[in-house]
Amino acid sequence: MTIYEAGPRVRSENQSDKFRVLPPSVAIDERTRHNSMTYPMAEYDVYQTLDDGEDLRISVMKGEWNELPDRARRFIGKYVKLLNPLAVYLCDGSEDEATEVADKLVERGLLFPLTNPKFENCYLCRTDPADVARVEGKTFLVTNDRYDSVPHTAEDVVGELGRWMSTETATKEMLRDRMPNSMKGRVMYVIPFSMGPIGGPMSKFGIQLTDYNYVVLSMRIMTRVDPCIWKKISKDSDFVQCIHTIGVPRPLPKKPISHWPCNPERVLVLHEPKHKRVLSYGSGYGGNSLLGKKCFALRIASTLARDEGWLAEHMLIMSITNPAGKEYFICAAFPSACGKTNLAMLCPNLPGWKARCVGDDIAWLKFNEKTGKLHAINPEAGFFGVAPGTSSKTNPHALDACMKNTIFTNVGLTEDGGIFWEGLEDEIPAGTKVTNWMGEHCQVGDGSRIAHPNSRFCAPAENCKIIHDKWQDPEGVPIDAIIFGGRRPRGVPLVFEARDWDHGVFVGASLKSEATAAAEHTGKKIMHDPMAMRPFFGYNFGQYLRHWLDMNKKHPMPRIFHVNWFRKDINTGKFLWPGFGDNIRVLDWICRRLEGEDIAESSPIGLIPKPNSIDTSGLGDIDMEQLMSIPKDYWKEDMEETRMYLENQVGIDLPREIRKQLDQQEDRIENI
Ligand SMILES: Nc1nc2c(ncn2[C@@H]2O[C@H](COP(=O)(O)OP(=O)(O)OP(=O)(O)O)[C@@H](O)[C@H]2O)c(=O)[nH]1
Numbered sequence: 217m218t219i220y221e222a223g224p225r226v227r228s229e230n231q232s233d234k235f236r237v238l239p240p241s242v243a244i245d246e247r248t249r250h251n252s253m254t255y256p257m258a259e260y261d262v263y264q265t266l267d268d269g270e271d272l273r274i275s276v277m278k279g280e281w282n283e284l285p286d287r288a289r290r291f292i293g294k295y296v297k298l299l300n301p302l303a304v305y306l307c308d309g310s311e312d313e314a315t316e317v318a319d320k321l322v323e324r325g326l327l328f329p330l331t332n333p334k335f336e337n338c339y340l341c342r343t344d345p346a347d348v349a350r351v352e353g354k355t356f357l358v359t360n361d362r363y364d365s366v367p368h369t370a371e372d373v374v375g376e377l378g379r380w381m382s383t384e385t386a387t388k389e390m391l392r393d394r395m396p397n398s399m400k401g402r403v404m405y406v407i408p409f410s411m412g413p414i415g416g417p418m419s420k421f422g423i424q425l426t427d428y429n430y431v432v433l434s435m436r437i438m439t440r441v442d443p444c445i446w447k448k449i450s451k452d453s454d455f456v457q458c459i460h461t462i463g464v465p466r467p468l469p470k471k472p473i474s475h476w477p478c479n480p481e482r483v484l485v486l487h488e489p490k491h492k493r494v495l496s497y498g499s500g501y502g503g504n505s506l507l508g509k510k511c512f513a514l515r516i517a518s519t520l521a522r523d524e525g526w527l528a529e530h531m532l533i534m535s536i537t538n539p540a541g542k543e544y545f546i547c548a549a550f551p552s553a554c555g556k557t558n559l560a561m562l563c564p565n566l567p568g569w570k571a572r573c574v575g576d577d578i579a580w581l582k583f584n585e586k587t588g589k590l591h592a593i594n595p596e597a598g599f600f601g602v603a604p605g606t607s608s609k610t611n612p613h614a615l616d617a618c619m620k621n622t623i624f625t626n627v628g629l630t631e632d633g634g635i636f637w638e639g640l641e642d643e644i645p646a647g648t649k650v651t652n653w654m655g656e657h658c659q660v661g662d663g664s665r666i667a668h669p670n671s672r673f674c675a676p677a678e679n680c681k682i683i684h685d686k687w688q689d690p691e692g693v694p695i696d697a698i699i700f701g702g703r704r705p706r707g708v709p710l711v712f713e714a715r716d717w718d719h720g721v722f723v724g725a726s727l728k729s730e731a732t733a734a735a736e737h738t739g740k741k742i743m744h745d746p747m748a749m750r751p752f753f754g755y756n757f758g759q760y761l762r763h764w765l766d767m768n769k770k771h772p773m774p775r776i777f778h779v780n781w782f783r784k785d786i787n788t789g790k791f792l793w794p795g796f797g798d799n800i801r802v803l804d805w806i807c808r809r810l811e812g813e814d815i816a817e818s819s820p821i822g823l824i825p826k827p828n829s830i831d832t833s834g835l836g837d838i839d840m841e842q843l844m845s846i847p848k849d850y851w852k853e854d855m856e857e858t859r860m861y862l863e864n865q866v867g868i869d870l871p872r873e874i875r876k877q878l879d880q881q882e883d884r885i886e887n888i
Pocket residue numbers: 550551552553554555556557558559576577600601602604605606610734781782791794795796799
């Protein structure tokens with residue numbers, strides 16, 4: 217472990233008094249005597265003038281405080297005053313830094329290095345079982361006017377499309393009741409990051425403050441952490457303020473479970489689009505703590521996107537090249553744990569096709585005047601993928617991408633220092649001794665659950681063998697088609713094409729899916745998840761639909777499709793479609809549609825494939841008739857339910873174009 221040398225570095229003579237650099241006030245380990253661990257000492261202290269005029273003395277553990285732009289220093293200073301950490305650690309995103317932070321976490325027992333030679337620089341981490349997923353019930357949008365955040369729901373209806381909190385309540389709950397002194401005895405890490413290629417025209421900067429070093433390691437994988445961002449921020453660019461604390465000041469009231477300190481009873485995640493600020497308290501898990509991801513790149517960004525005329529969406533981005541060599545770029549919006557990572561890294565089961573990955577979770581889309589097309593960038597730099605179900609059969613590229621520089625959370629640890637999760641039975645033999653995600657001993661195949669259903673791998677995108685050459689193109693890639701989809705065990709055909717843009721927006725607005733483990737929901741209920749964004753809207757969903765509808769009025773937009781890999785046989789309950797690598801057969805049909813091939817016919821819900829127009833060669837027995845059927849009773853009920861939902865949830869905010877689509881689709885279904 218590195219122990220920093222005490223005392224200030226040599227400074228230039230003419231430093232202004234405000235930026236005086238002083239010897240560290242106290243060795244940090246003296247202040248944390250109650251803790252068994254020795255802590256590095258502060259390198260130096262500085263005085264920082266805050267917006268309220270106070271000169272605050274700040275201990276700096278690492279980095280050059282005086283090289284930060286003034287607005288960043290004031291921002292950090294403000295939260296040092298509120299959160300009261302021991303010291304500030306300015307992250308540079310370097311490998312040395314990651315090693316140092318990881319070593320500390322290994323020492324503390326939170327991270328386990330994978331000792332199996334198959335893995336290079338990989339770690340396993342187990343969370344407190346009370347902190348395993350996003351917490352939608354504790355996630356809020358904060359605006360003065362409630363209806364800037366959420367739609368006008370019908371009377372006595374509980375809104376499901378985002379949660380609103382007033383500015384006053386937010387101030388009380390977060391800034392007065394939770395955050396004061398919440399970093400006491402801990403180090404505040406300061407992470408300068410970019411969503412999207414640094415300096416790119418579609419990219420945005422952020423600064424995350426966090427007291428959790430697991431977050432430091434993960435942010436470094438998921439975003440571009442680079443000290444050059446300080447210079448860019450100082451010149452012309454604004455940044456999104458991301459403040460995160462696990463809410464466990466020292467001394468600890470009780471020993472953390474699995475060495476994972478968190479405060480699950482008090483979790484609160486707030487978004488203030490007006491201030492471009494995210495405040496997150498109490499959780500160390502993924503979407504609650506890696507604030508660049510859902511909080512910034514979806515909730516805050518969707519609001520920025522509305523104001524600036526672009527889109528921030530929960531979509532994968534991929535390219536497929538047909539046997540003739542023509543390449544298509546596709547975006548697909550599926551709800552959490554519904555197959556985005558899998559599709560983004562598809563291994564095509566049709567000869568001659570090639571698929572490449574640009575992104576697996578989030579797309580920022582903006583019209584490009586030069587090409588006359590909608591372009592997409594992947595704002596992230598890594599994959600935070602669902603582990604269970606990932607195997608060399610289903611997603612070999614994802615598995616391969618996890619072999620180095622990866623952090624696994626809540627998966628099983630095998631006795632030979634490797635990993636296990638449900639779905640790896642073919643690669644890890646039954647009887648292998650493993651420690652499950654809760655730290656208990658068990659064996660592969662003993663019938664017990666080994667990995668948490670929402671266990672994740674966090675791997676750098678550059679590890680992916682099929683990452684696209686242009687995945688870091690600052691201008692993005694030109695999108696040819698947008699696909700919506702969800703888990704629909706009944707009634708919904710394998711694929712259909714929207715009739716036009718408005719119908720496509722309606723298809724997205726009516727998106728539903730069976731609940732998964734990515735959030736706190738349980739059970740197999742079919743839930744609405746409009747645009748696969750239900751947990752991620754940054755503003756009123758009615759206005760969001762308005763914005764989507766208007767996009768097409770200004771510029772030509774891609775065609776829209778809907779897919780369902782998850783339809784089940786009514787009799788056997790088994791999936792009707794093999795999925796995974798065979799999904800290329802559906803993408804092939806979509807590409808041929810883009811070329812104008814006469815392979816679709818009208819149906820009440822959109823354009824469906826003509827019989828035999830999907831290439832099923834070599835698949836054996838597929839019940840295409842059942843897979844493609846559109847049962848009238850099912851759809852009648854489905855449309856009634858959708859109408860109810862949209863009326864109840866969006867009310868007067870529902871754009872008239874969507875009402876019209878509803879009316880027309882109901883009429884078409886009535887006439888089946
Ligand atoms: N039957 C079937 N299952 C699939 C298919 N594609 C993905 N899955 C399963 O769906 C689950 C989630 O897949 P992912 O690709 O990780 O989902 P995601 O949308 O990226 O999830 P988030 O990261 O939560 O947004 C895994 O268990 C997969 O095995 C498919 O084509 N057919």
